[in-house]
Amino acid sequence: MIRHSYRRGDVVRVAFPFSDATGVKERYAVVLSTDDYHHNWNELLVVGLTSRIPASLRSTDYLLQDGQVAGLTKPSLMRSHLATIDYRLIQSKVGAVTARDLSGIEATLKRATGL
16 A cells, blocks of 8 residues: 555655755655555655756756646756655645656766666
8 A cells, every 4th residue: 555645756845854964945856766665665765856056067967857847937956865755744746747857867866876
């Protein structure tokens, strides 16, 4: 039994933790975890998004091509910042990334993690 309604590729609003564990920032994130994972855990594996687009991108950044389709109002960038979030901390679902963007996110995370 899946423990919640979130799916891989969903764009959610969540209090995303800082990497130094000093706090959180409300931001959008993309759900990376699969239904197999969701069968066993009350958590989601997510990657953070930002609307602050730098002049030059890192090789581990991905600029969403179809952000408006995903429910985002500003151009958005995936930073390879990963987190595990309890599904009860999700504030809302705003949409889902397109297959093109999910493929780009996956390729970028593969570059970042070597997986």
